[in-house]
Amino acid sequence: MSRGEPVAIRRTKLEIIYDILSSVQAKQGRIKPTHLLYKSNLSHKKMVVYVQELISKGMLTEEEDLKHEGKRMYVLTDQGAKFLADFKRMKEFTESFGF
Amino acid sequence: MQPVFTGPQWFSGVDHAFGILSLLTAIFVAYYSYRIYRFTDQHKYRLMALAFLLIGLSFGVKVLTDLGVRAQVTEMGGIQNLAQIVYISSTLQSGYFAMRFFMLLGLVLFLKLAFDIRNNRILVLLAFFSLMVTFSAHSTYYAYHIAAAVMLAFIIEFLIRNYFQKKTKAAGVVVAAFCLLLLGQLSFIFVTKSAKLYALGETLQLGGFVLFIVNHVLLLRR
Numbered sequence A: 001m002s003r004g005e006p007v008a009i010r011r012t013k014l015e016i017i018y019d020i021l022s023s024v025q026a027k028q029g030r031i032k033p034t035h036l037l038y039k040s041n042l043s044h045k046k047m048v049v050y051v052q053e054l055i056s057k058g059m060l061t062e063e064e065d066l067k068h069e070g071k072r073m074y075v076l077t078d079q080g081a082k083f084l085a086d087f088k089r090m091k092e093f094t095e096s097f098g099f
Numbered sequence B: 001m002q003p004v005f006t007g008p009q010w011f012s013g014v015d016h017a018f019g020i021l022s023l024l025t026a027i028f029v030a031y032y033s034y035r036i037y038r039f040t041d042q043h044k045y046r047l048m049a050l051a052f053l054l055i056g057l058s059f060g061v062k063v064l065t066d067l068g069v070r071a072q073v074t075e076m077g078g079i080q081n082l083a084q085i086v087y088i089s090s091t092l093q094s095g096y097f098a099m100r101f102f103m104l105l106g107l108v109l110f111l112k113l114a115f116d117i118r119n120n121r122i123l124v125l126l127a128f129f130s131l132m133v134t135f136s137a138h139s140t141y142y143a144y145h146i147a148a149a150v151m152l153a154f155i156i157e158f159l160i161r162n163y164f165q166k167k168t169k170a171a172g173v174v175v176a177a178f179c180l181l182l183l184g185q186l187s188f189i190f191v192t193k194s195a196k197l198y199a200l201g202e203t204l205q206l207g208g209f210v211l212f213i214v215n216h217v218l219l220l221r222r
Helices: A011-028 A034-039 A044-056 A077-099 B016-040 B043-078 B084-112 B121-135 B138-168 B169-189 B196-220
Strands: A060-064 A072-076
Touching: A011 A044, A011 A060, A011 A072, A011 A077, A034 B043, A034 B169, A044 A060, A060 B016, A060 B138, A072 B043, A072 B121, A077 B016, A077 B169, A077 B196, B016 B043, B016 B196, B043 B138, B084 B121, B084 B138, B138 B169, B169 B196
Parallel strands: none
Antiparallel strands: A060 A072
16 A cells, blocks of 8 residues: 555444444434435445344334335434443543543 | 651641542543443453553552551550561551552553553563562662653653644543653652652642543533
């Protein structure tokens, strides 16, 4: 790799989860699957795996889109919002030490 | 026999309270770091927890040694013969050796984290030198405080670079906290000039730990 070339940094699983949940939160807690796919920067297959895991852990729920019949939306739960707040706090704490 | 400095009379007892507060703060930060380790599964936060735990342990050992010796002297009705002097002195020295070794070991772990030392041989070497400074130096008191000050200076250099990179209030508070710990060590080095420097050193050290809590509170309030 030559100098100045952008370095691709692999996200950890936790960072991917954080990115997914914060994308939902940024859309007032409800997001369309296509928007989430775009925001999370994942393949469709991977996004589905992560979303299913978050649903099973109670951080997201899948609800019907009230505006568009037959379409689904992902909704951030209180548990998901709490996870996000905890993660942000921990991230800032660890960044303050820089280790 | 190694010198033991206790500071001015009016400060007697206050240093124990400071030590207990520093111990509690270090344990709290260690616990939070461990929680982050459990949350993220990243080994470095377990090391950070261990570093704070060792520093907390160092304060704990110092307070226990001082209080233990004080209780023994009271029980004996004061020091009356040479055997008692030797006994008290050896208790103090053992406690202080443990205190210094735990503190230096904690700082070695911070150095590992700051400079990403992956080679365990270098880590063992640093731990060995810490042991040498604690047990074998001609004057362990000065050797310990100078070694701790040098280690803190290196850690601060890393933290300042981190501060300029992140430019967050929290990173600034951490730099200030470690700076106070360094100033505390410098005060202890020059304690022979004035007994008040012992009180100043203890106060600066406590100030450093209070800043760790301030950092945590600032993050919680967001």
